[in-house]
Amino acid sequence: MKFALSRRALLLAGAGAAVMPRVAASAAAARLKPNIIVIYADDLGYGDLGCYGATALKTPHVDRLAARGTRFVNAHSPSATCTPSRYALLTGDYAWRASGTQILPGDAPALIRPGQFTLPHMLKKAGYATGVVGKWHLGLGDGKVDWNGAIAPGPLDIGFDYGYFMPATLDRVPTVLIENRRVVNLDPTDPIRVDYKAKVGDEPTGAEHPERLKFGADPEHSNTIVNGISRIGYMTGGKAARWKDEELTDQLLGKAIDFVAERKDKPFFLYFAMNEPHVPRAPHPRFAGASGMGPRGDTIVQFDWTVGALMDKLAELGIADDTLVILSSDNGPILFDGYEDQAVELAGGHKPSGPYRSGKYSIYEGGTRVPMIVSWPGHVREAHVSEALVDHVDMVASLAALVGQALPQGAAVDSFDMLIPLMGRSERGREYVVEDTKLMVTTGSTVASSGARILALRAGDWKFIRGSVEPHEFHGNAIGTLPRHQLYNLARDPGERADLAAKMPDLTAKLAARLEKIEKD
Ligand code: NG6
């Protein structure tokens, strides 16, 4: 085992660790405080990276990260959509334990409340500078947000020292960036107003002026046009503050780099919540056409390049060996998600979910089985593929173990200490994970994930999907519901085609009871 402790790590580790560099990775690591960067992609699928088997799509920078670390083949996002996954990542509680944890509109109140235990809060206690750059989508404010004033509660009220973020998604208004508590570049004479029910102001909508659009959109994505792209929801004002989709990733990368460069001499935690390849897909012109798969593939190339640029920066700053990098995705992939960007037509033989069934929104594996790479040179096993079952909900307990923090009683109830498997030092992961999604419901011109909650249990080779409602589909992805329970053997049938529930009623009932027990615990 290579165990090259850097100079800073040695200083942090103290003399004790320096003379016994061959102790188990986690024991030594418990005395270290590496920088921690979580790179969270948005809707990136298990099959979307070269190191996970993509051939038509090239991702050399992420592949390089994988070669320098451990690549997980049994990692799960806590949910099949964004908000609930991020809720679980940051709190250590599965989202289905709390109410209101569905895909949020851009004007939703803060879902994680001040005082609630969080990952950044825990790391802050351990002496970390904590920052979020990118997609928030966990709600802001207490009710109706005043976009023209101080916006709180937000990231700064749940443990982050610094935030440079978008309120919700690329496709939701307001399409502005917030730095800490204020909208960036807001002109007070051009105040922002946002409404998700009725039009505000007199700016054109996609429904009224489809000829002004860069690409067509479905009715839900046909409200206010910003930067030639119609969005979900209506906004007016804030003209100078609106982002340009094509420039957004470079801007976020710049802020991520500033954050790490300014704090390179003390431990930092950066939650870098990137947007790729979520809709609308409008990459920088230097990536347009780069993938041959249209905008979806091009944004993955952009993502890959951006990850590479951030890694190069760490090396340039001399902190690459002191930085633990975790790269994953908030949920599985989707091709068409509201905009006519030819993702379906140009996919060719590319399989965004790899061998798994369906993708985003689904209770099948494609919904939550996501790529995950962990790297920390000299500490995390290199060029390793791990089969350990892990879930993003484990970050809280695992990183708490790393930095030597105890979890308060009753906090992070679903989070298990997976530090040793995350370091690539053991294949013994969780015994089970709960997979989660909610049905999408259309009301008028808006779609919300406010329908039934669907849960599944993965334990060993088995996947149990609880019986719920008739089969549903959303944007071409099968949700995986049936009125009766389903049972699959993922070792023999990774594509979840042969439902064994009728053949194996005892095991099915056992897993149903186990899931119920986990829910109540
Ligand atoms: C859905 C949107 C979809 C996407 C998703 C959130 C419609 C029809 N679809 O409601 O385009 O924005 O919400 O994605 O409105 S997530 O990755 O943030 O969960």
Ligand code: CA
């Ligand atoms: Ca997502």
